[in-house]
Amino acid sequence: MSAPLALIAAWARSPVAPVGGAxxxxxxxxxxxxxxxxxxxxxxxxAQAVDAIVLxxxxxAGGNPARMLALASGLPVRCAAYSLxxxxxxxxxxxxxxxxxxxxxxxxxxxxxGVEAWSRAPIRQVxxxxxxxLPQTYEQPPFAPDPAQDPDVLVSAAxxxxxxxxxxxxxxxxxxxxxxxxxxxxxDLSDELVGVASCRQDAYPRHLDAARAARMPVxxxxxxxxxxxxxxxxxxxxxxxxxxxxxxxxxxxxxQACQQLGLTPRAAWVVGTxxxxxxxxxxxxxxQAARSALHRARVSNLAEMQVVELHDAFAVQxxxxxxxxxxxxxxxNRRGGGLARGHPIAASGTIAMVRVLSDLCRDHGxxxxxxxxxxxxxxxxxxxxxxxx
Numbered sequence: 001m002s003a004p005l006a007l008i009a010a011w012a013r014s015p016v017a018p019v020g021g022a023x024x025x026x027x028x029x030x031x032x033x034x035x036x037x038x039x040x041x042x043x044x045x046x047a048q049a050v051d052a053i054v055l056x057x058x059x060x061a062g063g064n065p066a067r068m069l070a071l072a073s074g075l076p077v078r079c080a081a082y083s084l085x086x087x088x089x090x091x092x093x094x095x096x097x098x099x100x101x102x103x104x105x106x107x108x109x110x111x112x113x114g115v116e117a118w119s120r121a122p123i124r125q126v127x128x129x130x131x132x133x134l135p136q137t138y139e140q141p142p143f144a145p146d147p148a149q150d151p152d153v154l155v156s157a158a159x160x161x162x163x164x165x166x167x168x169x170x171x172x173x174x175x176x177x178x179x180x181x182x183x184x185x186x187x188d189l190s191d192e193l194v195g196v197a198s199c200r201q202d203a204y205p206r207h208l209d210a211a212r213a214a215r216m217p218v219x220x221x222x223x224x225x226x227x228x229x230x231x232x233x234x235x236x237x238x239x240x241x242x243x244x245x246x247x248x249x250x251x252x253x254x255x256q257a258c259q260q261l262g263l264t265p266r267a268a269w270v271v272g273t274x275x276x277x278x279x280x281x282x283x284x285x286x287x288q289a290a291r292s293a294l295h296r297a298r299v300s301n302l303a304e305m306q307v308v309e310l311h312d313a314f315a316v317q318x319x320x321x322x323x324x325x326x327x328x329x330x331x332x333n334r335r336g337g338g339l340a341r342g343h344p345i346a347a348s349g350t351i352a353m354v355r356v357l358s359d360l361c362r363d364h365g366x367x368x369x370x371x372x373x374x375x376x377x378x379x380x381x382x383x384x385x386x387x388x389x
Contacts, residue, residue, distance in 0.1 A: 003255060004255065004268035004269055004270070004387075005099055005102060005103040005254075005269060006098070006099045006103070006252045006253065006254065006268070006269040007252065007253055007254070007255055007258050007263075007265035007267070007268055007269070007389070008251070008252055008265055008266060008267040008268065008269065008357065008386065009042075009043040009251045009252070009253055009258065009263045009264070009265050009266065010039045010040075010042040010043040010045075010250070010251040010266075011039070011248075011249070011250045011251070011353070011354045011357045011358070012035050012038045012039050012042065012192060012193075012194045012248070012249060012354070013035060013192055013193060013194065013246065013247065013248035013249070013347070013350070013351050013354045014031055014032070014034070014035055014193070014194055014196045014199070014246050014247045015193055015195070015196065015199045015200060015201050015202050015203065015246065016202050016203070016204065016244045016245070016246040016341040016342045016344055016347075016351070017199050017202075017203045017204075017244060017245050017246065017342070018203060018204055018242050018243065018244050018245075018342055019118045019119045019242075019243040019244060019245065020119055021119075021199075021203050021244075021245070022197060022198055022199035022203055023117070023119065023196060023197060023199055023245035023246065024119035024120070024245065025119075025120075025197075026117060026119075026120070026196070026197060026245070027068075027117050027120055028057055028060055028065050028068070028069070028115045028116065028117040028120070029065060029068040029069040029071075029072040029073075029115075030072065030117075031115055031117055031196055031245060031246065031247045032055070032069050032072075032073075032113075032115040032247035032249065033069060033072040033073045034194050034195070034196050035113075035194050035196070035247050035248070035249050036053075036069065036073035036075070036111060036249060037073055037074070038194040039111060039249055039250075039251045040251075042251075043251050043263055044262070044263070044264075045109070045251070045261060045263060047073070047074050047075050047076065048076050049108075049109050049257075049261055050075050050076065050079055050109050050110070050111055051079065051080065051101075051106075051107035051108055051109050051110060052079060052080035052081070052082065052098070052101055052106070052107045052109075052110045052111075053066050053069060053070050053075065053079060053080070053081050053082070053110065053111045053112070054066065054082045054084060054094040054095075054097050054098045054101070054110060054111075054112040054113075055069055055081070055082070055083055055084065055094060055112070055113065055114065055115060056083075056084045056085070056086070056089075056090025056091045056093065056094040056113065056114030056115070056346035056347070056349075056350070057083055057084070057085060057090065057114065057115055057116065057346045058085050058087045058088070058090055058116060058345040058346040059116055059117070059118055059121035059122075059345060059346075060083075060117075060121075060122075063083075064081055064083050065115065066081035066082055066083040066084075067081035067083075069081075069115070075111075080106075080107070082094075082097065084097065085346070086274070086376060086380060086382070087143075087345060087346070087376040087377050087378070087380070088311065088313065088343075088345050088346070088348055088349065088374050088375060088376035088377065089274060089349055089374055089375070089376040089380050089381065089382035090114045090345070090346035090349065090376075091113050091114030091248060091346055091347050091348060091349035091350030091351070091353070091374075092272065092274075092349035092350065092352075092353060092372060092373075092374055092382035092383065092384055093272075093274050093349070093382050094112045094113055094114060094350070095112045095113065095250060095252070095269075095272060095350065095353065095384060096272030096274065096382070096384065097112070098110040098111075098112035098252050099252065099269050099272060102252060102253070102254050108253060108254050108256070108257035109251070109252070109253045109254075109257050109261070110251075110252050110253070111249055111250070111251050111252075112249065112250055112252060112350075113247065113248045113249035113250055113347065113350035114247065114248060114249075114344075114345075114346035114347040114348070114349065114350045115246070115247035115248075115249075115344070115346060115347050116244070116245060116246060116344035116345045116346045116347050117245050118243050118244060118245050118344060118345065119245050123137060124137065124139070124140075124141075125137050125138070126138060140377075143279060143377045143378030143379075144279040144378055144379070149279045149280055150279060150378070151280055153282060153283075153313070153377055154219060154220055154235065154240065154314075155220065156280060156281055156282060156283065157235055157240075157283055157313075157314040157316050157317065158219075158220040158221075158222045158233070158234070158235045158316075159222070159281075160281055160283060160284070160316060160320070161222060161224065161233040161234075161235060161316040162222040162223060162224040162233045163224065164224070164316075164320065165224040165225060165226035165231050165233065166224070166233060166316050166319050166320065167224070167231050167232060167233055168218075168232050168233060168234045168235070168236060169232075170315075170319055171235065171236070171239040171314075171315035171316050171319060172210070172213040172214070172216070172238055172239060172315065173213075174239075174312075174315040174318050174319050174329055174339075175208075175213070175236075175238045175239050175315045175339045175340075176208045176209065176210065176213050176238070177329060177330075178312070178315075178318075178333060178336050178337045178338075178339040178340040179205050179206050179207075179336065179339070179340045180208070180336075181333070181334065181335055181336040181340070182202065182205035182335065182336025182337075182340035182341065183205050183206075183207065183336075183340075184335075185334075185335035185336065186201055186202065186205065188335060188362070189201070189202075189335065189358070191358055191362070192354050192355070192357075192358045196247075202336075202340070202341050202342075203342075204242060204244070204340065204341055204342045205336060205340045205341070208238070213236070213238055216236040216237050216238040217236065217237050218234045218235070218236050218237075219234075219235050219236060219237050219239075219240060220234065220235045221234045222234050222235065235314065235315075235316065238315075238339075239314060239315035239316065239339070240313070240314055240315075240339075241311075241312065241313045241314065241338040241339050241341075241342060241343040242342040242343065243342065243343060244341065244342025244343055244344045246341075246344035246347045246351065247344070247347050248347050248350035248351040248353070248354045249350065250350065250353065250354065250357070252269065253265070265389055266357070266361055266388070266389055267357055267360065267361070267386045267387060267388050267389055268386065268387045268389055269384070269386055270297050270369065270384075270385040270386055270387050271293055271296045271297045271385050272293070272382070272383070272384040272385075273289055273292040273293045273296060273382065273383055273384070274289065274380065274381070274382045275288050275289045275292050275380070275381050275382075276379055276380055276381075277379045277380070277381060278379050279378050279379035280379070281379070282375050282376060282377055282378060282379045282380070282381075283314060283316065283320065283375055284317075284320065284375070285375045285376070285379055285380055285381030286310060286311070286317065286321060286373040286374055286375035286381045286383070287320070287321050287324045287325070287373075287381075289373055289374075289375070289381030289382050289383035290302060290310075290321075290325075290371060290373040290381075290383045292383065293371060293373075293383040293384060293385050294371070294385075297369075297385050299369075299385075301325075302325040302327065302371065303325070303326070303327065303331075304369070305369050305370055305371045305385070306360065306363075306364045306368040306369060306370060307334070307355075307356045307359045307360050307363075307364070307368070307369075307370030308327070308331060308332045308333075308356075308370065308371050308373075309332065309333055309337070309352035309353070309355045309356050309370070309371070309372045309373070310332055310333060310337065310352065310372075310373050310374070311337065311338045311343070311348040311349060311351070311352045311372075311373070311374040311375075312333065312337045312338050312339050313338060313343055313348075313375070314339075315339060317375070318332070318333070318337065318339070321373075333355075334359060335355065335359070338351075338352075348374055349372065349374035349382055352372040352373070352374060353372040353384060353386070355372070356370035356371065356372045356386060357370070357386060360386070360387075360388040361388055364388060365388070366388055366389060367387060367388065368388045369385055369386065369387045369388075370385070370386055370387075370388075371383060371384070371385050372384055
């Protein structure tokens with residue numbers, strides 16, 4: 001096997017807090033700066049050694065969040081700063097682009113990941129075209145030029161649940177499992193979490209059971225059919241990942257830099273990939289990205305991965321992903337997924353990768369591999385595979 005293009009010396013993430021919660025008063029760089037500083041401490045690295053930062057951010061509405069973070073974190077003034085917006089895929093894509101900087105010789109040490117301060121997202125408006133037109137406020141931009149190819153993601157998820165006859169009961173059971181696991185293992189996350197402001201742990205996971213799940217309000221009703229019978233495939237509020245604030249970052253370096261700087265890498269980058277799929281069913285593109293990553297890594301089956309993390313924006317997405325790969329839901333997101341944490345858009349993919357790295361190094365030996373996957377609006381997906389050293 002050839003030498004890895006990039007080694008991973010440290011990783012960390014903030015807690016995830018719902019919009020309006022513990023992180024709601026902070027800008028993106030204020031959420032992420034403590035995470036950067038924790039990375040440097042964990043790696044035993046002087047900030048002056050960092051050559052670049054690649055930062056995913058979806059809701060900042062312009063500027064250069066990566067540069068803001070570099071300056072707020074005490075990184076050197078010469079540090080290159082790249083901001084990236086591929087929506088939910090931004091965090092994983094930032095890591096893949098960071099590996100490209102290392103492989104091309106443009107950098108020796110790079111910090112990469114994502115951050116979202118959804119609570120502080122600017123109010124968006126379309127500028128008037130003439131004096132008699134008022135500005136038009138909007139919540140999100142289009143993700144496909146043809147509106148018919150760009151359904152609301154909730155509508156898309158509900159339509160897919162109906163077409164695939166994935167019942168509300170299945171969706172809610174998957175979501176309850178996510179919350180149960182997040183609560184059961186919340187003390188096991190101390191090695192990855194960095195306190196930000198007054199927030200010390202993920203704020204959203206709740207004690208749930210099937211009876212309470214059944215009382216949750218329905219976000220969108222739907223009926224599917226299986227074996228000639230009607231099936232309630234409605235999407236409940238429980239089965240949707242909540243809007244959230246948070247950050248996650250990883251410190252990557254070349255093998256030569258690790259040797260010269262005295263770093264002790266704990267994992268190696270194997271492969272990263274970003275793919276496009278049908279914009280009408282974006283939730284499926286995480287599966288396609290995972291298959292692309294497995295193919296590039298010459299792995300025949302996802303079950304060969306010791307750790308699998310999917311950012312599940314919807315429970316139906318998690319159920320579908322497991323069905324596609326023949327996995328029991330217990331085989332993925334072992335300490336709870338996005339349904340239990342929330343969805344800080346650009347950070348979600350990196351949070352999944354931080355979970356992979358933590359689980360590999362806590363529970364598995366050298367050579368163990370893990371995969372993180374995420375899908376984004378507009379029909380895009382990203383996935384990456386890492387290996388424990």
